[in-house]
Amino acid sequence: MRELPYYSVRMRASKSKPHEEGGKHISGGEQLVLFDEIRGAVDKLLLKSLTHSRGTPDFAQIQFEIVDEPIQVISPLTITTHITHSVDEGQLLAQNLLMKCGVPFHIIQKAYLLMEDHAELSGAILIDSKTGRRLDESHGNGKGIRVSRMDWRDENFKKWNREIAANQNDRLKEAITLASKVSMHQATVAELCWSDDPDYTTGYVASKKFGYQRITSLKEYGDEQGCRIFFVNSSEDITKYIDYLKKNPVLIQWEVNHD
Ligand code: WAQ
Ligand code: MG
Ligand code: MG
Ligand code: MG
Structure with a gap:
């Protein structure tokens, strides 16, 4: 049986400038989901970035990519x-x-x-x-x-x-x-x-x-x-x-x- 591939979905949001230009970090998040769950994950991370107690972001990036390495399952x-x-x-x-x-x-x-x-x-x-x-x-x-x-x-x-x-x-x-x-x-x-x-x-x-x-x-x-x-x-x-x-x-x- 072939296992379905997982996707890494990541978000980072900052204020005034992107992180690498010295902006204030607002929020970040990472998920590991199946293809059909990418949309939900992006939505959840977007909401997290827009409604954060550290402030309203001026910059955010959300990206996903397929994960090729085998998944390790741990307790x-x-x-x-x-x-x-x-x-x-x-x-x-x-x-x-x-x-x-x-x-x-x-x-x-x-x-x-x-x-x-x-x-x-x-x-x-x-x-x-x-x-x-x-x-x-x-x-x-x-x-x-x-x-x-x-x-x-x-x-x-x-x-x-x-x-x-x-x-x-x-x-x-x-x-x-x-x-x-x-x-x-x-x-x-x-x-x-x-x-x-x-x-x-x-x-x-x-x-x-x-x-x-x-x-x-x-x-x-x-x-x-x-x-x-x-x-x-x-x-x-x-x-x-x-x-x-x-x-x-x-x-x-x-x-x-x-x-
Ligand atoms: N990888 C490395 N560092 C991270 C990551 C990550 N994926 N996510 C957050 N950090 C660092 C980053 O510098 C943040 O500023 C800092 O940690 C705090 O992140 O009730 O909510 O997401 O048991 O604000 C712990 C207690 C809560 C939960 C921790 O951290 C409980 C928390 P936050
Ligand atoms: Mg991830
Ligand atoms: Mg935080
Ligand atoms: Mg966190």
Whole structure:
């Protein structure tokens, strides 16, 4: 039996100028869908770009392309939610989790400094978990690496959601999808993330070992400074790693008896 081909559909939207000319990042999105679903995916991404809490875009690009590589099907990371009552409490917890994953405290501090110096990112910063050196700058436009070609089929996500999360939310789906793809790779030590959307304060630390650890307050409401950092084992081939993040197609699938 021949499997149907999948298509990668991607969107990026910015304000005042395109990203590469220094415009403000508004929104991005990626989906992996079948041919008959391209129109729906484009529609959904267009709506996402036009109705965003970071502002109205002046530039947007939506594109699709066929994916030739075989699709890898993986399980979602396990999810744990920590209700925290202040940003200080949330941040302390995030840092403790990163240390449990093996990222030393002084590297975490370096990462926060790097992040503050690069406020206008549309992708993820890659940081060497042993030296704190940034690893992605010579790859791409300096705006971070955008992970792409991953998705979680709605039906399966809804099933997972009903039984595990009870939080019907596209953002959660997108974040776990990305975190599961990223964690899967042996070069990833841990990921730290919170949204750059001013109306969303929940973020997470993700890793193979501890799964997707949600933390409800990683920044103040109204703050437009987001974060996405991958702590990386740099003894792995970084060019290949970045290629995996951008190009390898991954679908998330949850099986009831498989965890
Ligand atoms: N690849 C790499 N980096 C990305 C990607 C991607 N596909 N998408 C977003 N980023 C980076 C980019 O720098 C953004 O500014 C930053 O992450 C935040 O993106 O309830 O919504 O899409 O469990 O605003 C996590 C918690 C929400 C969800 C994360 O991030 C939950 C979120 P956003
Ligand atoms: Mg997103
Ligand atoms: Mg894609
Ligand atoms: Mg955002």
